[in-house]
Amino acid sequence: MVSSRISFILEMTRRDFVERFAGSILGSLWAFIFPLVNLLVYLIVFGKIIGARLPGTSDMYAYGIYIAVGIIPWGSFSNTVTRSTNIFSDKKNIITKLNTPLPSLFVHVSLSEALTFIISITLMFIILALKGASFHCGYFLLPFVFYLQQILAIGIGLLTASLSVFITDIRQLVSVVMQLWFWFTPIIYVVDILPDFAQKLMVLNPMFYIVDGYHNIFVYGAYPVFKPLIILTVISHLLLAFSYMTFRYLEKDIRDFL
């Protein structure tokens, strides 16, 4: 039972990648080309062309790196949330015909987003290494920060997915909220430029701590702020447990309504 679920998840994930590049000559090489181009754009456009500098540094590329290491995890997070929200209607054809373990679908989404993340972040490491940046122990924490962020994403996605079966508007709502959330998180700007009241509100934004963690690790060569991450860990897991309970409670209806 467990092993068949694992092979289901792996096959779905494999399919995700094969499907995206099916029929192209370069095939899965595209999975590396896209993030590489994106990274170079951030580095060159924001560093060289616009010439923006991160406050407190004189490094030409610092701002580009700042944006890149924020936007890569944000992409995983927001893709996981939106894809999870739509997963029941996207996979309707197999859910209504084959015995599909529904929770496995969410694992599959975050696994496939994790793979994309790993590819991008590996390229990021290569660029950093070429730049001559030194290694420090903060990097060990990367998998855990990412893990935490994905727990939060599945927690949100599982809840919205369960509800979106009954209220279709949730799907649109989620994409709007994700858009606003992106701009409310210091990803392409620095938190210091915000007015005071907005900085105070930032305390309520879980993604602020996560993105801030990435910034600390990559840009400032420091460690994430641990205390908020601990609180966030507890909250995310509670949210996921709550979402899972809601999903279990509604599972029968979800299958009936699809």
Added chain:
Amino acid sequence: MIELFFITGWTVIVVLAGNFLRKRFLGAKRIYMLLALNCLYLVGIFGCYPLVLQISGKL
């Protein structure tokens, strides 16, 4: 290198415990247990890392 040791240690413990749970529990209960364990694990990492840094004199 104490950090690396510390983190791999944690990971191994949790993976083993998760595997143990998987064989013992079935259904929803298993998932809640895994979640709780996961939570504990991450809290442990984020909570103990600064301590480890302090011990190794890097903070």
Added chain:
Amino acid sequence: MISAQNISKTFKLYQSPSDRLKEIIFRRCYHKEYHALQNISFEVGEGETFGIVGQNGAGKSTLLKILTGVLIPDRGQVTVDGRITGLLELGTGFNNEFSGKENIFLNGGYLGLSHSEVEKRLERIVEFTELADFIDEPIKTYSSGMIMRLAFSIAIHADPSAFVIDEALSVGDAYFQQKCMRKIKEFKDSGGSIVFVSHSMNAVKVLCDRAMLLLDGACVEIGDPEPVINTYNYLVAKRTKGEELKFHASDTGESSYGNEKITINGVQLLDEQGNSVAVAQSGGPVQVKINLTAHETIAEITVGIAIRDKFGQDIFGTNSFYLNCPISVEEAKSYSVLYRFDEFNIGAGKYSITVAAHSEHEHTNECYNWIDKSLAFEVVQSGDYSFIGLSRLTPHLSIEDME
């Protein structure tokens, strides 16, 4: 081995899906209930084929979905030892852009097979489909028959312990259908359980060891296929007429129904001289006499007979409508209808005769009386001509010198 105990499923019908959430929050009832299945219990043993028959909307597909785990029953339990696969719908989960081979892996994954497990089976799967030349082409170029072959092959090679067959199998050509049937038989002999859903009553009679009749979500009858199908035919007649038909059944498999405006009192098999017999000679002259009494005056009725073999398959059937011989009856009068066969051209074996009196060409319009298996008889081979099979054809054989 499949075991289903007290399965019940109720669909709640809401005006809009969001009413379901309102219901949870406000604790008020926003739905109408539709009982799709009520207290269904059955077991399919190893090496057994179990038929499910019923009209559209009787709950067959809901039951199948519950068996395969797509839907969750409200009450009751389904236990399947091992994997259950089948042809639920043609090419479910296939991706048209992918090649046949890719789709084998994909579908195998949906069924819970790992990549290496599919790899091990790949050769056998492809060999069975006989699509080796096309297996690397995208399946959007396949015909529906080819997709069926692929789907069937994957499903049967996934080592299921139970297999569900429904109408989808009828897509293939005759050759491949037979190949599938052979494979299914092999599967059955090795101890697999089969659930068979079909609207072809003959197929159910031939293939199934037991059958179940569903009516509006309830199990009406369960047991040997033949009586179950007779009941099904009765239900079809009843539904089209919409009035109460009387139904009698006996242990011998004889069952009758109809509104009894006309009653059939008896059926006899007669020889040339008009003596009642129980054994007829293949190719010899035979008469079938049907005695009936009319309780109403009806301008035109149809009296028909059907001969079935020991498996319950229809061997031959006709009626006065097809023979252009209208019969009119008057109230409180008895008649006898005689079918005379100059050459009774069916092979040796045990047969039964089903007779019916109804209006127009079929019993579904208005059925006065229908008696299943009203008479059993045997056909023996005559001494002068030996053959095998059910039909006594009389070919002429000649031989010519080629040079």
